[in-house]
Amino acid sequence: MIEARDLVKEYRTTERREGLRGAVVDLVAPRRRVRRAIDGIDFAIAAGETVGYIGANGAGKSTTIKILTGILRATSGTVRVDGLDPLRDRSRYVYRIGVVFGQRTQLWWDIAVIEAFRLLARMYGVPDPELRRRIEEFDEVLDLAPLLHTPVRKLSLGQRMRCDLAASLLHRPRIVFLDEPTIGLDVDVKERVRQFVRRVNREHGTTVMLTTHDLRDVEELCDRVLLIDRGKVLFDGPLRDFRRRYARERRVVLDLARAEDQAAAVAGLEGLPVSVECPSAGRLVLRFDPEAVRPADVVARALQGPPLQDLAVQEADLSDVVRDVYRAQGRA
Ligand SMILES: Nc1ncnc2c1ncn2[C@@H]1O[C@H](COP(=O)(O)OP(=O)(O)O)[C@@H](O)[C@H]1O
Ligand SMILES: [Mg+2]
Known part of the structure; x- marks a missing residue:
């Protein structure tokens, strides 16, 4: 019904230089760029x-x-x-x-x-x-x-x-x-x-x-x-x-009541098949496959640790999925 074969789309744009002098140079010698927005797409629906x-x-x-x-x-x-x-x-x-x-x-x-x-x-x-x-x-x-x-x-x-x-x-x-x-x-x-x-x-x-x-x-x-x-x-x-x-990842975000508890909180999660990142002071992001460990178990363990201010369970979003696909293809 819908068929695309080796589809390519390039946009041609003109980049502007700065200032009055730039505007004059642009007129005489425009700086053109080609951006390839579609780079060889095939599919049939x-x-x-x-x-x-x-x-x-x-x-x-x-x-x-x-x-x-x-x-x-x-x-x-x-x-x-x-x-x-x-x-x-x-x-x-x-x-x-x-x-x-x-x-x-x-x-x-x-x-x-x-x-x-x-x-x-x-x-x-x-x-x-x-x-x-x-x-x-x-x-x-x-x-x-x-x-x-x-x-x-x-x-x-x-x-x-x-x-x-x-x-x-x-x-x-x-x-x-x-x-x-x-x-x-x-x-x-x-x-x-x-x-x-x-x-x-x-x-x-x-x-x-x-x-x-x-x-x-x-x-x-x-x-x-x-x-x-x-x-x-x-x-x-x-x-x-x-x-x-790809979309198997689940994420739990913990915000600790006291930033200095971070090391203790990380230690408390040891042994679970969970990857832990600390993007900012007092915040822990736990990533895991919900088929490998139950989200409820991860949350229960987190609650046994140092006091929390907030806790949120999130599903993977598209940027996570794209990152995982690249990683799986060894192109990260
Ligand atoms: N009219 C345009 N002129 C130049 N570049 C464009 C134009 N439209 C889109 N692009 C560029 O092409 C790429 C793909 O854009 P687009 O198809 O709108 O993506 P999406 O819909 O997935 O967000 C982007 O890098 C965008 O900046
Ligand atoms: Mg769009």
Whole structure:
């Protein structure tokens, strides 16, 4: 359904020199730089899959989505989505896909949400009764009814995202690209967004490619993970393999009541299969595999030591995972 072959994208930028003199030199001899944002990416996604396209900031996720949606031209390589070339077959292509960019809205700023939906429906040739039916269906999860008569510019980020998601799926595209759809959202809106995406995938077989740097999105939505870093694919496989290999780390952060207890606290943890780091005075970060030692045992042991001010159990985040992958590949 989605196929990328040896995809490369280079951005050409001009670096500015400082000061007036620099500005003059810039005019005469501009200093150009080439940045390779996508560095030879290959993948194929089948119809009906939900794929998490994940990676740290700057990894190249949005660039890939822009190429796949026909917003940007790749420097080299090929892309086919649903049998079409996103750039060459543009007019047919837009009917097949839906797109949401978490960072900005696709809707018109000054008109009410329902008017935007009506305009989109007309553009895509969705008849009125069908439009009503679809809005009702989306409303069940996204709770759109209270928002329909509000101008887009008056919506909060979470409200806007709910409307943007609905808008991107009004024409029932076969594929939807979601670029950071949960960024900046409250936990309950995130949950609603996830529920909605899951439902669209299950009920209509819509293929979903979603970028995020929130591992929870991936855990809750995706069958498959494509992890990218610095424009290259680091991991491509089922979610369970990804979890087994990389996201197994758990972390307990201890803040001691007295910084001078640090050595005693470290000594108290000896014998557990736990790595201990002291990033700052009075703080201990314990890392371990929750399948090798129970988090409850680690916490119990920590509580037997010197008095604590605070204790937190954390799951690995994406930067930990990326570090682990490099380490496993001997490229750290
Ligand atoms: N329009 C642009 N011009 C120059 N460099 C860009 C542009 N857009 C993105 N980049 C650079 O390309 C790299 C990948 O960016 P992006 O695809 O936005 O990453 P992500 O979405 O994973 O955060 C980054 O280093 C970014 O600074
Ligand atoms: Mg991005």
